[in-house]
Amino acid sequence: MTLPLLILRPLEGARQTERRAKDLGLRTVVDPLFNxxxxxxxxxxxxxxxxxxxxxxxxxxxxxxxxxxxxxxxxxxxxxxxxxxxxxxxxxxxxxxxxxxxxxxxxxxxxxxxxxxxxxxxxxxxxxxxxxxxxxxxxxxxxAIALGEQAVACLKQEAAVLLHSARAARHLVAELERLRITPDQHHLLAFSEKVADAAGRGWKSLQIADRPDDESLLSLATGLCQSR
Missing domain, CATH: 3.40.50.10090 (Rossmann fold)
Structure with a gap:
């Protein structure tokens, strides 16, 4: 069974990422951290x-x-x-x-x-x-808004998490601490080194896109999610 791919960017961008991800055969969960x-x-x-x-x-x-x-x-x-x-x-x-x-x-x-x-x-x-x-x-x-119910449910199992911005990374870390969810069973896919630095350590795995675009990020997601 493939890992779910959690997309947390604002809704308009999240839907674009979701369409690209589904075209690649990925199983997605969209639950924005920002309005x-x-x-x-x-x-x-x-x-x-x-x-x-x-x-x-x-x-x-x-x-x-x-x-x-x-x-x-x-x-x-x-x-x-x-x-x-x-x-x-x-x-x-x-x-x-x-x-x-x-x-x-x-x-x-x-x-x-x-x-x-x-x-x-x-x-x-x-x-x-x-x-x-x-x-x-x-x-x-x-x-910034609270981590939604769909995201929380997704994070109760092993998941791959896409992060597109350093601000989103910092907010997600704060939300995980608030909800007492540890990141060590989840895989982080970061848009850039700056995003990865903001997300900190403690993830099960952490990968950084070769280029700051969806194509590079989803290439990482395909390799990770479909290998499970």
């Missing part, structure tokens, strides 16, 4: 910028009608999922990152995109724009 919701924001003038940085598809999903005014700006997308969401919303994606927002900025040509608008989450890791000017406007928040 993503829009927050009030004031849109700056698009003409003050020459590039739009998007580090999550959530920015596209939760920006609201104001987002349309920025379609004239070329989009710098942190990864393939964000690029697809931006393209579907009518934006022209000119750069797609390979690993992180910082990598994306570091790889830009020095004379391109000197004034960047970053539509970000309320809680976000700082990025160093170097010699560029960057304005950060939070437009959504991810609100």
């Amino acid at each position: 993503v919701e829009p927050i009030a924001w004031t849109a700056p003038l698009p003409e003050n910028f020459d590039g739009l940085l998007l580090t999550s598809a959530n920015a596209v999903a939760h920006a609201g009608a104001r987002l349309k005014s920025f379609r004239t700006l070329p989009v710098l997308a942190v990864g393939q999922a964000t690029a697809r969401a931006a393209g579907d919303a009518g934006f022209h994606v000119v750069e797609t990152g390979r690993s992180s927002g910082q990598q994306l900025l570091d790889d830009l040509q020095a004379d391109c995109y000197r004034r960047i608008l970053w539509l970000a989450g309320e809680q976000h890791s700082a990025l160093n724009p170097g010699e560029r000017e960057m304005t950060v406007v939070p437009i959504y928040r991810s609100r």
